[in-house]
Amino acid sequence: MKAIIVDDEINARLSLRGILEENFSHIQIVNECKDVPSAVKAIHELKPELVFLDISMPGYSGLELLKFFDESQINFKIIFVTAFSEYAINAFELSAVGYILKPVRVDALEKALQKIMNSNHDLENLKALQNNMENPLEKKVALNTGDGITFLELNDILYLKADGSYTHFYTTNRHRITIAKKISDFERLEAMGNFLRIHRSHIINLARIQKILKQDGGTVVMENGELLSISADRKTSLFEKFQNLKL
Incomplete structure (x- = not known):
């Protein structure tokens, strides 16, 4: 499975890559990106099946990534990697999306992978997450x-x-x-x-x-x-x- 890591912190990218290479050999990291624009370019060029996505980044938030794609182009799954607050964790859970908290643990990563691999409603779930995070009165x-x-x-x-x-x-x-x-x-x-x-x-x-x-x-x-x-x-x-x- 081809994957990319999107995070503005280089140490976070290196740490996640190391965990994946050591414990999940079926996942191949084909690129690392420091922001949303470079991630959009990498996704178009490399067509990964999985994106590990930080939310809080300078410029564009990770949640804005999908705005750069037509629905027909979203053929990849997303696991959010975040240090967000309990409020955001509630939003992730209610929207049934895959996520892991920093610092990343192997067991949490395995659980998130299983969750998204068993989901057939990724786009709808991501839309629900955007709604929950951006429209607090319409959760x-x-x-x-x-x-x-x-x-x-x-x-x-x-x-x-x-x-x-x-x-x-x-x-x-x-x-x-x-x-x-x-x-x-x-x-x-x-x-x-x-x-x-x-x-x-x-x-x-x-x-x-x-x-x-x-x-x-x-x-x-x-x-x-x-x-x-x-x-x-x-x-x-x-x-x-x-x-x-x-x-």
């Missing part, structure tokens, strides 16, 4: 369903309900989407929008609460009329979250 989550990936705007989610090793997403259009992941895997929604886990079985969109009832220890009424219990240890967090809620 989307990429949900791996049995027949593909569903891209769901966070504002369209009413609540999540745990069901053993599965999680049900209930939406404003009264659809239910079931994902083969535990509800704990979606707690990062709290950092990306107006979400809060109010119970071991429920994560709710605070903007979709219709009413809060004091009876039975505390209950929220969602827009679809569903009543969801509030755990005693989450009541304080619920009201604190309302203090900063952007509706």
Whole structure:
């Protein structure tokens, strides 16, 4: 598999190349680039199958790389290599894109490679990532369903309900989407929008609460009329979250 590394820091490029050459012999580094313009040129000339892409670089951000290609030209997969904040990590996870954190670890790199090699929706996932990073009020989550990936705007989610090793997403259009992941895997929604886990079985969109009832220890009424219990240890967090809620 032909690959290029795009990073403005030479030590970061050398380190990643060394890890790849030592542990992943099936990946051939055909070029190293220090910025987006040189990466665009290298991709057109060398046609790599994989691009290791830093996001924070002078001039153009790594996220702007795709703007230099027509959709028909994007025949390569991307793994983001970044030292970004937790906010960005949440964006990567929700968009279901491949990424690794600096300093790069072999196990994390192997996991990222497996993730993108098993994905058939790379362009859609990258578009979702761009949207999540550039349009904070219009964030989307990429949900791996049995027949593909569903891209769901966070504002369209009413609540999540745990069901053993599965999680049900209930939406404003009264659809239910079931994902083969535990509800704990979606707690990062709290950092990306107006979400809060109010119970071991429920994560709710605070903007979709219709009413809060004091009876039975505390209950929220969602827009679809569903009543969801509030755990005693989450009541304080619920009201604190309302203090900063952007509706």
